[in-house]
Amino acid sequence: MRQPSAGRTPPSDPVTGDLRAAADATLARLVGDPGARLRTDQWRAIEALVVERRRALVVQRTGWGKSAVYFVATALLRERGSGPTVIVSPLLALMRNQIGAAARAGVRARSITSANIEEWDAVRAEVEAGSVDVLLVSPERLNNPDFRDQVLPRLAATTGLLVVDEAHCISDWGHDFRPDYRRLRTLLAGLPPGVPVLATTATANARVSADIAEQLGTGADTAEALVLRGPLDRESLRLSVLRLPDAAHRLAWLDGALSRLPGSGIIYTLTVAAAEEVAAHLTGRGHRVSAYTGRTEHADRQAAEDDLLGNRVKALVATSALGMGFDKPDLGFVVHLGSPSSPIAYYQQVGRAGRGVAHAEALLLPGPEDEAIWRYFSSLAFPPEDQVRRTLQVLAEAGRPLSLPALEPLVDLRRSRLEMMLKVLDVDGAVRRERGGWTATGVPWEYDAARYERVAAQREAERQAMRAYAASPGCRMEFLRRQLDDEEAAPCGRCDVCAGSPFGPEVEPAALDAARGELARPGTPVEPRRMWPSGLPAAGVDLKGRIPAGEQAAPGRALGRLSDIGWGNRLRPLLAPGAPDAPVPDDVVDAVVAVLADWARAPDGWASGAPGAPGRPVGVVTVGSASRPRLVRSLGERIAAVGRIPLLGTVEREPGAASAGRGNSAQRVRALNGSLRLPPESAEAVRAAGGSLLLVDDFTDSGWTLALAARLLRTSGAGEVLPLVLAVQG
Structure with missing residues (x-):
């Protein structure tokens, strides 16, 4: 035209x-x-x-x-x-x-x-x-x-x-x-x-x-x-909620029900780790599925979309990265392995199905991990006023555009949250994006605390509504339509409450055994830090570029990810803020031992004999913990006893040292640099041991505590430093 x-x-x-x-x-x-x-x-x-x-x-x-x-x-x-x-x-x-x-x-x-x-x-x-x-x-x-x-x-x-x-x-x-x-x-x-x-x-x-x-x-x-x-009823959709005892039952149910679901569809998970975990298990069980997340490469995403459009896969196992606007009129089902935090978001996602067919299934399988994942994402809200003011001050004093890497050492916010905040400030006229970064405009700006609090309250109301949806004794579609203020909302006559559901909670014993085996399999890689964050010299820390090979940690292992549906469900209560500090449970120790055995036999493990593989660990060093000292200490002791190697000591924090917090990488390194110490008796034990060490901690998020502790140990005479933690955040 x-x-x-x-x-x-x-x-x-x-x-x-x-x-x-x-x-x-x-x-x-x-x-x-x-x-x-x-x-x-x-x-x-x-x-x-x-x-x-x-x-x-x-x-x-x-x-x-x-x-x-x-x-x-x-x-x-x-x-x-x-x-x-x-x-x-x-x-x-x-x-x-x-x-x-x-x-x-x-x-x-x-x-x-x-x-x-x-x-x-x-x-x-x-x-x-x-x-x-x-x-x-x-x-x-x-x-x-x-x-x-x-x-x-x-x-x-x-x-x-x-x-x-x-x-x-x-x-x-x-x-x-x-x-x-x-x-x-x-x-x-x-x-x-x-x-x-x-x-x-x-x-x-x-x-x-x-x-x-x-x-x-x-x-x-x-x-x-x-x-x-207009009215928001979806006449083709049958909404159902299925409560199952645990993650293994949910995975087994999906394994058994997938072939019975109409056409092809989408299986939504709340995290990248869960999407990859579920896709790998279903593939291993003979189903044609692909993972689709924010971590999926662009070309692979497009190929996955094309495969779903062409019905060459039964389902994509996806995060919300596959969401608005994906158009497959004959999509036959949407299954949620975990609840979105908003019924409006849920309505949007199930709306992918049944656009051009007379019947489609939308099933919600809520899990105990949902609440923890909601809390994590809610922590990423608009920053408090002091952090916003600090950012505006830094930009005003710079006199030139500052990129995100240049800002990070000076502002204690993670990059994604910092970028979101700057975009809001840009729209409000307080900053402007230029070639090379961001500048302050000098335009007066007010922190609208009341509005941010109202938005936060609205988000909590949405989470409560999602809990109510899963437990509702009334029509599912009517509930969602009322959440969207649809004045014509009425019972649909199709959902599991109105008409029952053909899908019960039963699972095949073999499928349940396979799911339990998959979810009980411990171990996930922990990649070491190789480069220092940008801009540290500007923050008074004389570190930049690549971390010298002789100061790096080796690749490590974790028992599981907090965001997965297997070991994540076991570890979250153990590591939750406010959880009691107690010796490590026996089942966790047994799983850690299995991780160590698999690690030793891996192609790059110390038992493999491969060139460049680390030597067998000759000792254990723990990382001092302010919140869980008994847990970490007992974990180090149990590992040392099982491996028949000595517990050499603890990497401690200097008294009064600033907390590393949960900010960006540059701020964490600045807080940790110089604040970690190895007591003299531990330093002497490390020098005497001289070989590879296991560095044991409860949890890693950014990886910088492990990186700085490994650097301290290596400069104190240790060989390879092999991080071993219970959990990683991702």
């Missing part, structure tokens, strides 16, 4: 009905059905955009046809000489689906994302030449300095329609708030008069809808935004 050429006869006046006929014809091409006709609300939204040039918010269930609204509107606007449509879309999977859908409607779509950097110049040229009808951009592009300063002004001046897809992300009341979406307020305010704007979502309750509608009105000289909300 191209802009109309000079001399072309303009279309008839829309009041004649020709516009509706043209809209229906475009829809027919889009869906491949000559008899397709627009729904009443679809046409009302298109009419508002094309004829009235209004701003509109469409809140409709997944599969209703929100994308049809903007593709049909684009076709009509382009036929009438408007500039290209710009769609702000949050996920690459969603963009790929949208580009294919646009082509079916005769609409040429291109994208500018982190995945096609080499195409950006060509795409920009095509947009300027008028040969692109739809340009899809990720919200992160909106504040990329080059894109913001060079591309965005031209787009704003020539855009014929702006579409904000998955618009709940624009509201910090929404379940999936993304600071980059707030940059849209600037873009909205800069649009020329009469440019229509469409926001779409399936997961916005009344509060979120009001927030989005208010932001749509930013800078607009048109009437109040049109809001079209």
Whole structure:
């Protein structure tokens, strides 16, 4: 589709009905059905955009046809000489689906994302030449300095329609708030008069809808935004909750039920570790599945999506990385191995299934680890005021842009949390992203503590609602619809409460034995730190570049990950804040011994005889613990006794040393550097032993305590230092 050429006869006046006929014809091409006709609300939204040039918010269930609204509107606007449509879309999977859908409607779509950097110049040229009808951009592009300063002004001046897809992300009341979406307020305010704007979502309750509608009105000289909300029932979905005794039963149930679930689908987990663990077990049991997480490489993600679309796998075992906008109309089931923290997020994810089939299953299998995982993610909220003020002070005093690695040694926040905070401050006008980093603008800024507290309270209310959903004696779909303020919510007649479920809790004994064996298998690698964090000299720590080989820890082992569904469930209560400090339990010791035996026999283990393998450990050293000294000490003693090697001592913290906290790597190294010590008698024992040592601790998160302790031991005369911990965070 191209802009109309000079001399072309303009279309008839829309009041004649020709516009509706043209809209229906475009829809027919889009869906491949000559008899397709627009729904009443679809046409009302298109009419508002094309004829009235209004701003509109469409809140409709997944599969209703929100994308049809903007593709049909684009076709009509382009036929009438408007500039290209710009769609702000949050996920690459969603963009790929949208580009294919646009082509079916005769609409040429291109994208500018982190995945096609080499195409950006060509795409920009095509947009300027008028040969692109739809340009899809990720919200992160909106504040990329080059894109913001060079591309965005031209787009704003020539855009014929702006579409904000998955618009709940624009509201910090929404379940999936993304600071980059707030940059849209600037873009909205800069649009020329009469440019229509469409926001779409399936997961916005009344509060979120009001927030989005208010932001749509930013800078607009048109009437109040049109809001079209429809009923959110999903007639094809049967919702069920299945409570099982433990993780082994849940994994065994999934193993037995997977082949009976209709078509192909998605198995959602709450963590990357769980997704990888479940995918590996199901693959080993003969099922065709693939893992799909934020850790999956881009090419592998695309291949996994293609395999699911082509029904070459039964399921993707995925985190929320596979979420909004993934479009497979015949997806037959969604199983959640663990509860999302929000019923609105849950509704969004189960909405992937049953879009183009008469029946689909959505099953929730909650687990005891859910609460701990929710607590972890809730700890990543907006930072307290003192940390925000410190960041603004550092930027103001720098006098130049500071990158995230340069900021980290000076601000005690992890990189992901620091970046999120800076994006919020950017939207608020207090900082600005420039080439080379971030700068303070000097604009006065107020810490809105009351709002942040209200958002935190809202998140807790959502978690409580998710608990209530799993335990509800009433209709499941009605519960979710009420959470989304659907005024037409009523019992669905399909869910396990309304009509019963064909899926019971029974599991095959062989499947249960296999699951127990998988989950009981101990051991996970602990990769050592190889490089010092950037910017340490600026923080007064004279360490930089690669850690010398003679000061590094060797690769280590952990009994399990706190986020997995096997040993994680056993270790979380043991290591939880406030848990009583007691000697290590016997079953944990037995599992640690099994880890040591497997480690010794590994291709790079000390019993392998491989070149470069570490020698057999000649002693054990523990890491001093402020919160669990009895646990760590007893673990070191038990390992030494089993291995018939001496316990040589403890790496201690200097009295009064600052806590390493849970901040970023640079701050942890700064706190730990110089604060660890080896008492003289322990140092002498290490020098006398002279060989490889096991370095024992209860837990590792960043790996820096192990790295600094290993450096101290090696410079004190130890050979290889082999970290051994009960748990890792990831």
